[in-house]
Amino acid sequence: MWQGFEGVVHGGIIAGLLDDAMWHALYHEHDLVTMTAQLTVRYRRPVPIDTLLNIYGTVNQFNRRIVHTKAWIESFGETLVTAEGVFMPPKEPPHD
Template identity: 55%
Template sequence: MDEWQNNPCFICGNQNDQGMHVHFTYLPQEHLVQAEVVVTESWQGFKGIVHGGIIAGLLDDAMWHILWNETHVVSMTADLRVRYRKPLYINTPLLVIGKLVESTRRLMRAQAFIEQNQEVMASSEGTFLPAKGLHE
């Protein structure tokens, strides 16, 4: 069992009644994680459109999960850049993908993408630093 499934994270945790309960699957041969998500009206911004903060959260979490699965280092986001290419629609499946770019002792970098209808609608790159003392 993944030890990070019992956590209060808004995006991926199962101990948050208000959370999204997203489950990322690690694909080690492809060095990526992915999750399929359907965002409901609760998390919309403009009518029918997924809120930008939810998009950023999904991208951030995908990057965290690939870093954890590839390095087993607990990290925290130091820098997050998001590119919103096109609106993402609620009640339509999203595919969230995270992949490792670089990992050193001091920092890690990852990328993430959200696809809807097989088109990249949002992308991100993030820098993460080891987070000592958060999980031991």
């Protein structure tokens, strides 16, 4: 399990999920490979283990040099965690 405190998902795992949600929203909407430049996470409520979670990511402001995104995690209609991210393309193209 990815548990922090008993019965609660570790905050680092939550941050990673939100980061991925924002990256995927950006990639699928604009077909642009980027890297996280800044990530801010607000933990509103503990995220319980073994419960249904919905994770959302959106692009708020886009240009080819810097992109602002948001993401959040909900469980049964309640927002548990929110995040804002800034993404930038790498200076060199990624290698396959």
